[in-house]
Amino acid sequence: MSLLSHPQAATSVRFGARHLAWPSRWTILACSLALLIAAPVISVLINAFGARSEIWQHLVETVLGDYVANSFLIMSGVTFGVLIVGVPAAWMTTLCRFPGRRLFDWALLLPMAFPAYVIAYAYTGLLDYAGPVQTSLRNLIGDPDGLRWLPEIRSLPGAIVMLVLVLYPYVYLLARAAFLEQSVCVLEVSRTLGCSPWSSFRRVALPLARPAIAAGVALALMEALNDYGTVSYFGINTLATGIFRVWRGMGDPVAASQIAAILLLFVFALLALERWSRGRASYAHSTARYRPLPRFQLRGWASFGAIIGCALPVVLGFVLPAAMLLHWALSSPEYWENARFLGLLRNSFLLSGLAALLVLAAAILLAYALRLHPTRATRMAVRVASAGYAVPGAVLAIGVLLPLAALDHALASWAKAHLGFSVGLIFTGTLAAVAYAYLARFLTISFSAVEASLGKITLSMDLAARSLGRSPGQTLGLIHLPIMRGTLLTAAILVFVDVLKELPATLVLRPFNFDTLATRTYDLASDERLVEAAGPALAIGLVGILPVYLLSRAIRAARPGAGQEI
Amino acid sequence: MQPQDALVLQDLDHAYDRVRAVDGVSLSVKAGEVVCLVGPSGCGKSTVLRLAAGLETLQSGRVLMRGEVVGDPATRVRVPPERRHIGLVFQDFALFPHLTVGSNVAFGLSQLPPAQRDARVREVLRQVDMETYLDTYPHALSGGQQQRVALARALAPEPSVLLLDEPFSGLDERLREQVRDDTLRLLRRNGTAALLVTHDPEEALFMADRIYLMRAGKIVQSGAPQELYYRPSDLFVASFFSRVNEIRGLVQGGHVESPVGRLCAPDQPEGAKVVVTFRPEAVSLSHAHGDESNSLNVEVQDTHFLGTGWVVHVLVKDAEGRDVKLSVRLHGRPPKAGERVALKVPPEAILMFPET
Numbered sequence: 064m065s066l067l068s069h070p071q072a073a074t075s076v077r078f079g080a081r082h083l084a085w086p087s088r089w090t091i092l093a094c095s096l097a098l099l100i101a102a103p104v105i106s107v108l109i110n111a112f113g114a115r116s117e118i119w120q121h122l123v124e125t126v127l128g129d130y131v132a133n134s135f136l137i138m139s140g141v142t143f144g145v146l147i148v149g150v151p152a153a154w155m156t157t158l159c160r161f162p163g164r165r166l167f168d169w170a171l172l173l174p175m176a177f178p179a180y181v182i183a184y185a186y187t188g189l190l191d192y193a194g195p196v197q198t199s200l201r202n203l204i205g206d207p208d209g210l211r212w213l214p215e216i217r218s219l220p221g222a223i224v225m226l227v228l229v230l231y232p233y234v235y236l237l238a239r240a241a242f243l244e245q246s247v248c249v250l251e252v253s254r255t256l257g258c259s260p261w262s263s264f265r266r267v268a269l270p271l272a273r274p275a276i277a278a279g280v281a282l283a284l285m286e287a288l289n290d291y292g293t294v295s296y297f298g299i300n301t302l303a304t305g306i307f308r309v310w311r312g313m314g315d316p317v318a319a320s321q322i323a324a325i326l327l328l329f330v331f332a333l334l335a336l337e338r339w340s341r342g343r344a345s346y347a348h349s350t351a352r353y354r355p356l357p358r359f360q361l362r363g364w365a366s367f368g369a370i371i372g373c374a375l376p377v378v379l380g381f382v383l384p385a386a387m388l389l390h391w392a393l394s395s396p397e398y399w400e401n402a403r404f405l406g407l408l409r410n411s412f413l414l415s416g417l418a419a420l421l422v423l424a425a426a427i428l429l430a431y432a433l434r435l436h437p438t439r440a441t442r443m444a445v446r447v448a449s450a451g452y453a454v455p456g457a458v459l460a461i462g463v464l465l466p467l468a469a470l471d472h473a474l475a476s477w478a479k480a481h482l483g484f485s486v487g488l489i490f491t492g493t494l495a496a497v498a499y500a501y502l503a504r505f506l507t508i509s510f511s512a513v514e515a516s517l518g519k520i521t522l523s524m525d526l527a528a529r530s531l532g533r534s535p536g537q538t539l540g541l542i543h544l545p546i547m548r549g550t551l552l553t554a555a556i557l558v559f560v561d562v563l564k565e566l567p568a569t570l571v572l573r574p575f576n577f578d579t580l581a582t583r584t585y586d587l588a589s590d591e592r593l594v595e596a597a598g599p600a601l602a603i604g605l606v607g608i609l610p611v612y613l614l615s616r617a618i619r620a621a622r623p624g625a626g627q628e629i
Numbered sequence: 630m631q632p633q634d635a636l637v638l639q640d641l642d643h644a645y646d647r648v649r650a651v652d653g654v655s656l657s658v659k660a661g662e663v664v665c666l667v668g669p670s671g672c673g674k675s676t677v678l679r680l681a682a683g684l685e686t687l688q689s690g691r692v693l694m695r696g697e698v699v700g701d702p703a704t705r706v707r708v709p710p711e712r713r714h715i716g717l718v719f720q721d722f723a724l725f726p727h728l729t730v731g732s733n734v735a736f737g738l739s740q741l742p743p744a745q746r747d748a749r750v751r752e753v754l755r756q757v758d759m760e761t762y763l764d765t766y767p768h769a770l771s772g773g774q775q776q777r778v779a780l781a782r783a784l785a786p787e788p789s790v791l792l793l794d795e796p797f798s799g800l801d802e803r804l805r806e807q808v809r810d811d812t813l814r815l816l817r818r819n820g821t822a823a824l825l826v827t828h829d830p831e832e833a834l835f836m837a838d839r840i841y842l843m844r845a846g847k848i849v850q851s852g853a854p855q856e857l858y859y860r861p862s863d864l865f866v867a868s869f870f871s872r873v874n875e876i877r878g879l880v881q882g883g884h885v886e887s888p889v890g891r892l893c894a895p896d897q898p899e900g901a902k903v904v905v906t907f908r909p910e911a912v913s914l915s916h917a918h919g920d921e922s923n924s925l926n927v928e929v930q931d932t933h934f935l936g937t938g939w940v941v942h943v944l945v946k947d948a949e950g951r952d953v954k955l956s957v958r959l960h961g962r963p964p965k966a967g968e969r970v971a972l973k974v975p976p977e978a979i980l981m982f983p984e985t
Contacts, residue, residue: 523723526684527779529710530717530784531737541736545727 089535090441096425097444100451100503104327110320110465119318122309130305130322131192133290134329137223137301139299141287142280144227148277148376149234154264155360155373159241160358161366169615174380176607177234178564180292181600185384187296188593190216213619219295226287228380233286234279236614241275242268269615281337288329289455292585293569302326303457303567312500316465321457334453357420358521385604391597397599407599411563411579414494418501419509421560423551425502426509430517431539433455434525445510452507456567459500463572467499492574500568509554516550517543553613560610564603633660634696635790635822636681641690643676651844654690654909658790661820663813665755665833668843669869670863674826677843678792681824682717683710690821694789716783720799722775724767730754730778731763737786754780756815773804777842782811784819791816791823797832807927811837828869834858842866864904864982873906874955877984888925888945888953889974894981902984911978914941914970924973930954932963939963943972 133479155161156168174182201209215221233388245268258266297305302322310319361369392399429448433441452461467490478486492495520543528538544551566581573582580599587596633982636658643651650673658664666766679685681692683700686705692700694715699708724733731750738746754760757777769774783791796812797805813836816823827833829955833840834854842852861867864875878885880897887905897903915924930942941957941964957972964970 064985156945445815521721521723523719523721524725526682526710526717527719527723527782528736529684530682530715530792531782531786532739533736534709534711540724542727594919 066466068470087436089428089432090438090444091125092379093441093444093448096429097448099499100448100506102466103503104451104454104499105462107320107323107327107462109460110317110461111324114317114338116315116318116321118313118315119321119481122318122322124516126300126305127322129300130302131325133219133294133299134301134303134326136219137226137287137294137299138197138284139330140220140223141226141283145231145234145280146276146455148227148231149279150238150269151628152231152373152376153235153238153242154268155361155369156237157396158264158268158358159361161361161369161370163370163373163390165379169611170377170381171235171373172232172611172614173608174229174383175371175611175614176381177229177384177600177604178292178581178607179225179229179290180296180588181388181603182228182380182384182595183293183296184584184593184600185587186216186221186225187588189383193331213573217583218574219297219299222297222299223294223560225293226290228376230283230286231376231380232612234276234285237279238276239281241272245271246327259526273339276599277340278337281333281340284333285337285453285455288326288333289454289457289567291457291570293404296585302329303455304460306457307571310461316461319461320465325453326458330455330458336452337453385601388601388604391594395594395597398595404598407578407580407583408602410577411581414497414569414579415527415559415562417494418498418505418562419555421498422502422505422507422558423513423555425506425549426513426554427539427544428485429506429510430514431535431543435535449507449510452505453504454504455564456500456504457571459503460568460571463500463503463568464491464494489532492572493573494577497569497572497574500572501558501562501565503520503522504568507556508557508561512550512554512557513547516547520546548605556613557610560606635660635662635694636660636824637691637693638677639691639693641677641680641687641692643680643685643688644671644944649846651680654843654848656824656841656848656851658822658824659872660822662838663823663825663836665837665840666824666826666843667833667840668828668849670828672843673846674828674843675709675794678794678824678826680794681790682715683708683713692968695707714786714789716786716788716790718776718779718783718793718796721780722767722772722797722799724778724782726767726776729764729766730759730770733767734782734785736782748777749785753785754778756784756818757781758812767964770786771798773808776800776808777811784815784821787819787821789822793823793825795827796825798827798829799809812836824827835871842869861980864906864985867906867980867982871908871958873908874903874912874953876945876953877951878903878905878948886948888947889972889979890925890976892976892979894979897981897983902982906980906981906982907974907978908958909940909956911974912955912957913973914959914964915959915973916964916970923970926969927972929964929968929970931964931966943970945972967979 136512152167152171156164156171171591188194195211201207204210210269291303291307294301300308302325305322306319308320310316398404401413425448429445432447450461453590468488471488471491474489475486478484524542524546525538526537528542529535533541563579564581566585570582570585578586580603584596584599584603587593587599633949634657638654638656641651641654642649652673654673654677656664656666666677668674674686678702680690683692683958685698687720689702690696691703694713698704699707699713700706704781724730725736727787727890728736731754734750734753735746742918747756751760751763754763756763757780759774759777759781760898762774770778773958776799779796798807799808800808802826809832825836827836830834837854839852839858839948840854842857844848846864850857857866861870864873867873867876874890876887878887880894880899880903882899883894883899885894885897885903885905889905889907892905894903895927925945927943927945930944932942933940939959939962941959943955943957945955947953955972
């Protein structure tokens with residue numbers, strides 16, 4: 064068969080040479096996306112520094128100190144707590160042997176299923192004055208008016224405990240990975256040099272894992288700063304609640320932006336800490352040789368201690384609150400066996416599903432643009448776009464709403480002047496506004512997953528498809544997406560669940576009368592209708608187990624030579 | 630430029646972050662011709678291939694395919710790879726893991742109606758003897774089979790030119806020869822023009838109608854395999870294709886005194902330092918019979934059995950009295966170590982290059 068007999072060849076003597084379009088469409092798309100995602104933060108900063116607030120001076124003199132101090136106290140308490148819970152648990156499950164270790168390996172992740180505000184409601188119901196614990200204690204001592212001295216759960220320490228119980232898995236996960244990656248040889252050398260198991264942990268394993276642990280703490284603290292539901296329910300004034308109080312309560316968006324800017328300052332510090340520790344973590348990885356971990360057998364009291372140390376976080380962070388919620392839900396099924404609850408489910412699933420798709424599409428676009436044109440502009444765009452996970456929902460809420468409201472007002476007055484009728488508010492209070500905030504906050508999760516998966520596909524695949532006549536876009540659709548479908552599903556699920564749990568941004572940006580599981584739980588709990596809140600709260604927790612399952616599967620597969628335990 | 634040239638590269642320059650990877654490279658592949666671009670790793674040969682395919686943005690120079698300009702920064706022409714009608718075969722084969730063998734081969738045939746497409750897929754798979762694997766997924770194939778499917782996939786749309794980037798180095802040694810042979814037969818039968826990039830000189834000699842040898846971004850020499858082998862333009866070319874014996878010498882009175890005799894050096898300037906080279910297989914050894922003109926009485930150092938023959942090492946002294954170890958390839962039984970033999974090199978096998 065000669066070359067010219069080919070039907071394609073005959074028609075394409077003219078290649079239709081395309082002139083250089085530079086920079087490419089993909090780069091432009093990626094940069095626009097990054098700009099869009101950075102816009103809320105930029106608008107907060109512009110508002111904070113660009114305008115004068117009437118009440119700022121007043122705030123500084125009165126409550127601002129409290130906001131900062133409380134936020135700082137929460138960060139300190141959470142740091143201490145997640146370290147105390149997360150690091151020993153990781154150490155024991157990776158390098159020791161005791162009954163139940165395999166169970167705890169993944170069970171320790173369970174508390175991630177609940178957002179802090181949900182277990183806060185459960186514990187309040189359990190522990191406050193009228194709750195079952197105090198009531199039975201009073202009955203026990205036979206003094207119906209006693210035990211007034213018991214600590215109040217709705218307090219700053221109480222909030223810290225709630226946050227620690229759901230956030231320690233970040234430290235546990237990263238510390239666990241770090242311990243697993245450590246060369247056994249290094250540990251063995253330290254033993255032959257005269258270290259006891261305990262001192263080899265203290266002097267070798269812990270210092271090597273320190274960067275990873277620091278990164279875990281940074282992530283936990285970002286979540287702690289993001290928390291709005293717990294602290295507002297417990298009545299603690301932090302920077303996150305302060306934004307809403309000043310903005311909604313005092314009607315001063317500029318002062319609210321200024322508080323948001325202070326919160327961002329905290330966040331940027333954490334972001335720097337996290338980036339720095341991740342960078343250091345790669346140096347701590349001293350050798351590529353792996354061997355099955357020689358686990359240290361714990362006996363007697365040590366074994367008992369290990370079981371308690373691992374069981375307590377799981378019981379307190381998951382089993383107990385879940386049982387409480389389940390008890391409430393089952394005791395009053397009339398609160399959730401109704402159309403209203405189904406409506407909540409539908410709203411939550413619809414919103415989370417849409418957001419997951421949107422975020423996934425954006426992540427694919429960004430990751431693929433980076434693969435096609437790893438130019439400085441694209442890399443910069445990716446960096447900017449993927450910093451959003453650190454920005455608290457409260458900051459995003461104001462950062463999205465202020466510019467959208469301004470846009471709406473501008474459109475409305477333009478319409479009134481030129482069209483002669485009112486168009487009302489177009490963007491504010493729509494699902495699009497909520498989805499925008501989710502995009503900014505949750506892009507990173509799915510981007511990292513997509514980028515890692517894309518990186519595993521050899522570039523020859525792209526070249527092969529291109530040389531066989533497919534454009535970059537077609538190549539993405541025909542080659543990359545099908546190959547990555549497993550990862551894409553995982554990434555979508557992670558975003559889906561995070562959106563379902565998200566509270567502050569949803570609370571502020573949702574359309575009027577649009578309730579989700581999270582907002583309804585919050586509203587009911589705020590009205591002290593805890594039993595009614597149990598249904599939606601439990602639903603959130605149930606969905607939250609999905610990523611726990613995915614994570615536990617991933618970490619089991621992650622270690623080279625896994626399953627060759629002695 | 631000939632109208633029948635399948636691919637012409639004119640004066641390509643390419644730099645990565647100010648490091649010159651390709652420096653003034655020009656080459657052409659005629660219709661039906663198999664051309665090898667060979668050179669040590671890092672010489673820029675893969676970049677040339679990527680520039681030809683349009684995978685890399687051309688910085689300077691021109692790329693023409695069948696007489697059409699497909700890449701020229703001067704006139705801002707840049708035909709994307711998917712519209713150049715090239716076939717690409719990679720070291721890692723790059724079969725699409727989520728598609729069957731049949732779908733892989735059909736991937737580049739989307740313009741054909743389904744019936745014709747199926748016929749073409751079967752035809753090409755038959756050519757590479759993989760027709761029975763139509764519905765198999767790539768992961769179930771051996772390396773050699775994957776390579777054949779990759780070749781079939783690239784050939785199916787009948788590309789103007791097939792570009793192969795180290796296509797055989799992912800295969801183990803024994804398989805490689807077989808696959809090379811099959812590939813070459815297939816290219817010949819289809820009359821496909823091919824540009825093959827390899828670091829393996831033996832592969833280039835085996836496959837190529839013409840060879841371009843690259844070093845440090847430049848083409849050092851091009852021509853038929855025998856030409857490069859027997860008339861290398863410099864020491865690098867000579868020693869690239871096989872081991873050569875090298876003896877340093879000095880031009881005096883139009884001649885060079887060397888252990889292998891007094892050699893004529895008409896092209897070298899008086900007093901120049903030169904390297905006298907010859908290949909190990911050009912040397913003959915015979916039992917020493919006392920004085921023989923044009924041969925050298927040497928002592929055998931050691932012998933090594935290679936299966937296909939023997940390598941014998943002998944020590945000689947160069948003009949300045951330094952010891953030089955020479956390699957000799959023999960097919961028959963070698964002399965023993967310590968034996969004295971007469972060493973002879975035919976004058977036509979000796980090449981002389983200025984010392985660098």
